[in-house]
Amino acid sequence: MAGSDVSEREERILSIIETARAKPARFKDDRITMAHGAGGKATQTLIEGLFVPAFASPELSALGDAGAVEVDGAELALTTDSFVVKPLRFPGGSIGELAVNGTVNDLAVSGARPLALTLSLVLEEGLPSETLRAEVEAIGAAAAAAGVHVVAGDTKVVERGHADGMYVCTTGLGRRDPRARLSPSGLRPGDRILVSGTIGEHGTAIMLARGELGLEADIVSDTRSLWPTVDAVLDAAGPDLRAMRDATRGGVASVLNELARASRVAMVVREADVPVSPEVAGAAELLGIDPLYVANEGRLVAFVAPEAAGAALHALQAVPGGEAAAEIGEVRTEPPGMVLVETAFGGRRVMDQLVGDPLPRIC
Amino acid sequence: MAGSDVSEREERILSIIETARAKPARFKDDRITMAHGAGGKATQTLIEGLFVPAFASPELSALGDAGAVEVDGAELALTTDSFVVKPLRFPGGSIGELAVNGTVNDLAVSGARPLALTLSLVLEEGLPSETLRAEVEAIGAAAAAAGVHVVAGDTKVVERGHADGMYVCTTGLGRRDPRARLSPSGLRPGDRILVSGTIGEHGTAIMLARGELGLEADIVSDTRSLWPTVDAVLDAAGPDLRAMRDATRGGVASVLNELARASRVAMVVREADVPVSPEVAGAAELLGIDPLYVANEGRLVAFVAPEAAGAALHALQAVPGGEAAAEIGEVRTEPPGMVLVETAFGGRRVMDQLVGDPLPRIC
Structure with missing residues (x-):
């Protein structure tokens, strides 16, 4: 952007914002708020101000959508997501389908071909089995459509009133695409x-x-x-x-x-x-x-x-x-x-x- | 066990139990109960009666503690777990430490050396930041002790009254040990x-x-x-x-x-x-x-x-x-x-x- 098409006032405002944003994010909040899960400024503060320093992990510090791991010459990518969407079903999809696609997509945009998924469920006591069955089938169908296998899983159950029916955590393994x-x-x-x-x-x-x-x-x-x-x-x-x-x-x-x-x-x-x-x-x-x-x-x-x-x-x-x-x-x-x-x-x-x-x- | 040291009555009881257990598990419950998360008979029914048929995945059907995946000649193992322990801290450990060790251990007992972890958090709105910080530090320390890097993460936040402070999902990647x-x-x-x-x-x-x-x-x-x-x-x-x-x-x-x-x-x-x-x-x-x-x-x-x-x-x-x-x-x-x-x-x-x-x- 050429300097000439920005007014002097706009320049000053931009300069203030720029200075503020160049600082490393610090996590100073007393309590967790919904904003920490929203993917914006508060989430960034949590990641850069708390997780990255605590884990001292070069893969995590790269802040990509997936972490890069090399094993015996194979160039791999790993990514994870929890899904807590409300309602569980909505026009065009459901939590199970979303859990597969969201994780597959984090691999894809990192330049990694999705290969395998793991699936971890937190279920609410009293959840109708038909609701679970529908999501398990949605997961199976979405995984088949994306060309990935579900290779490992886990299920926990929490008491009524928690977990809004179900939370789903999917983790994806992919192979870096040489292109x-x-x-x-x-x-x-x-x-x-x-x-x-x-x-x-x-x-x-x-x-x-x-x-x-x-x-x-x-x-x-x-x-x-x-x-x-x-x-x-x-x-x-x-x-x-x-x-x-x-x-x-x-x-x-x-x-x-x-x-x-x-x-x-x-x-x-x-x-x-x-x-x-x-x-x-x-x-x-x-x-x-x-x-x-x-x-x-x-x-x-x-x-x-x-x-x-x-x-x-x-x-x-x-x-x-x-x-x-x-x-x-x-x-x-x-x-x-x-x-x-x-x-x-x-x-x-x-x-x-x-x-x-x-x-x-x-x- | 030699037949001679079992009484006739015991033989009959064992025979009845054996016949019942040889049948493939079917998932017929109407609703999810705490027992489905307890690791016993109900959990087995859920896995064998619902997940395995729906995912048609040979890795999952093996029912090991970790799924085996081969990529470009590298023999890998993947495993996942959600942790919902109450209370979050207890004598000898905490949910964060447990989440690292539990996942590392599923790899280890599958004969795979643990290499990398992903971490997905579901946090409850209002969670004191110090509670989160303590768990993040516990995760970092346990990962360092186990020789694994946290390579990817995700955070979601749910409203007050859900998620009991926090749920933690860890997924582990390991390399099959040739021994x-x-x-x-x-x-x-x-x-x-x-x-x-x-x-x-x-x-x-x-x-x-x-x-x-x-x-x-x-x-x-x-x-x-x-x-x-x-x-x-x-x-x-x-x-x-x-x-x-x-x-x-x-x-x-x-x-x-x-x-x-x-x-x-x-x-x-x-x-x-x-x-x-x-x-x-x-x-x-x-x-x-x-x-x-x-x-x-x-x-x-x-x-x-x-x-x-x-x-x-x-x-x-x-x-x-x-x-x-x-x-x-x-x-x-x-x-x-x-x-x-x-x-x-x-x-x-x-x-x-x-x-x-x-x-x-x-x-």
């Missing part, structure tokens, strides 16, 4: 920012399924395995694909902020180019939430060198369900660590990290 | 049954820590990494080590029943030879529970060919904390799938699978 040369800190000015389809469907579907809004709209979750998408874009862009993230908790905005910070670059997003369905746009308007902050469970953000951006976009659009894939912005130099949005009306605003949790328990 | 030739179905008549130390300490320590019994005794959990124990016994017995299990939920009795069933053999345990501390024996007496059914978190049961049993026992006793390791019985031919206990007074009884959950939430 992938990805790094969250490898973005360069000029790189293009692509999304793999319309955004915000999962989070919106969950909010509507809770029925708290008294709103009806035909929105289904986007939950799906992203490996076919990753496979296609790796083929098209190879080493020109700099980084990928699936845009789950905190949405596309959180992904952009994380990577802008990790790569010490700026990003500009052209709001008009962000693919949002009219239904999601309408629901988000009523909820007072920007779709860029809404969770997706089958959408990724890809950062691609300019010379490969066209081919990568074409590849994304050719994947079933990816017809609406789009280039939504690009990486700039200044101000480092910041994400700016150019609105349809020619204005510009900072798209900061999520503070608080506007959409709790969406995954 | 190990283990199989839960590989036991042969004549094999000796060894335990790696005194039993029942963990479960008893948890029950006392809840303060519900109004009983005070100096019992601390046995939670520890079993890799040094496994390493020692692999060195001593090599291919003569047939199988190992850590005796967690359901205790030594559940391990024996599982393997007697998997190998279609009988087992006889000499009650007088089972190492139990006087404190645990006293508390178990008051609780009305047999220490053989009480959970351990740092004890294993090893099945060893007779010619290597002496060397294996010597190796177990030489590991710090294993001084009380003992040979407690042996594998027999008849009646297949059954575990019998010879009491100190010369009597004999069937030591069946656990039904119900006498000690809920102990891990």
